[in-house]
Amino acid sequence: MIRHTIWSSGSEGLVVGLSGGIDSAVAAALCCRAVGPEQVLGVSLPTSVTPPSDMEDAADLAAALGIQHLIQPIDPILAAYTGLEGYRETPYLNGNLMARTRMTVLYYYANRDHRLVCGTSNRTEYLLGYCTKFGDNAADLQPILHLYKEDVYTLAADFPIPPAIISKPPSAGLWHGQSDEQELGLTYPEIDAALRSLQAHQWVASGPVEEQILAKVKNSTHKRVACPNLLAGHEGPE
Numbered sequence: 001m002i003r004h005t006i007w008s009s010g011s012e013g014l015v016v017g018l019s020g021g022i023d024s025a026v027a028a029a030l031c032c033r034a035v036g037p038e039q040v041l042g043v044s045l046p047t048s049v050t051p052p053s054d055m056e057d058a059a060d061l062a063a064a065l066g067i068q069h070l071i072q073p074i075d076p077i078l079a080a081y082t083g084l085e086g087y088r089e090t091p092y093l094n095g096n097l098m099a100r101t102r103m104t105v106l107y108y109y110a111n112r113d114h115r116l117v118c119g120t121s122n123r124t125e126y127l128l129g130y131c132t133k134f135g136d137n138a139a140d141l142q143p144i145l146h147l148y149k150e151d152v153y154t155l156a157a158d159f160p161i162p163p164a165i166i167s168k169p170p171s172a173g174l175w176h177g178q179s180d181e182q183e184l185g186l187t188y189p190e191i192d193a194a195l196r197s198l199q200a201h202q203w204v205a206s207g208p209v210e211e212q213i214l215a216k217v218k219n220s221t222h223k224r225v226a227c228p229n230l231l232a233g234h235e236g237p238e
């Protein structure tokens, strides 16, 4: 799929945002396996809330995979938003600005180098809508979208991914101390079990955890479908 997408688009490689987390590590490793490390650019985009150890882990990963790696702090870009009329700062608003700023920078490098942006969304966060719309979910291809979070960890064992990346708790890293499982209120094994069961039972929930998960899936439908428009069915040839 990765090779086909590059070939059919006529592009010359891939750009992956490297956070020091497991999803981007596995996505980058798959890119390397598909097209070779020389065609993969890893870009780390830290802010003041990024733990320095995450950037060390991203650098270790890039070295282990043999890919080119840029570390480009984005605080100066984020600072420009403070000049917006009515600017207000909350962790939530800033977090979404960070994710969308990272998307812009990744697309800048993709444009510059005739590359595609490789997404890092997994099935669990995709179904929950646990992502910033047009931020970290924006990409040209999504090589791990079919994998639940637990399956991402299983696949990680196939690659030389630094142990620190595998053992750290998943975090969107959008504010100090953010933890996916704390924000979501459930552990990934609980969420994945509920999603697998819901998919097996035609999205009919049984029990309070599945009800809770189903509500998140339903409320985030807008992140998975084309936005409402009056052109449906007339978009052009496949």
Ligand SMILES: Nc1ncnc2c1ncn2[C@@H]1O[C@H](COP(=O)(O)OP(=O)(O)OC[C@H]2O[C@@H]([n+]3cccc(C(=O)O)c3)[C@H](O)[C@@H]2O)[C@@H](O)[C@H]1O
Residues within 6 Å of the ligand: 095, 096, 099, 125, 129, 130, 131, 132, 133, 135, 136, 171, 172, 173, 174, 180, 183, 222
């Ligand atoms: N029904 C609807 N139909 C069409 N559009 C709808 C809509 N409801 C909201 N919207 C639009 O969507 C916007 C809200 O969505 P969005 O801006 O994404 O924001 P939202 O989903 O509220 O927040 C993003 C969440 O994703 C988490 N996150 C973000 C980035 C990375 C990761 C990670 O795991 O790494 C996690 C973050 O911690 C936070 O919990 C609204 O402002 C509105 O523009």
Ligand SMILES: Nc1ncnc2c1ncn2[C@@H]1O[C@H](COP(=O)(O)OP(=O)(O)OP(=O)(O)O)[C@@H](O)[C@H]1O
Residues within 6 Å of the ligand: 016, 017, 018, 019, 020, 021, 022, 023, 024, 025, 043, 044, 045, 046, 047, 050, 102, 120, 125, 136, 169, 170, 171, 172, 173, 180
């Ligand atoms: N500091 C960062 N530098 C570059 N890209 C980032 C950074 N933070 C987040 N991203 C991008 O946003 C994506 C979504 O973040 P997310 O936290 O879901 O994945 P992850 O960090 O790879 O894995 P984990 O869920 O285990 O933390 C990342 O995979 C990465 O592509």
Ligand SMILES: [Mg+2]
Residues within 6 Å of the ligand: 019, 020, 021, 022, 170, 171, 172, 173
């Ligand atoms: Mg992360």
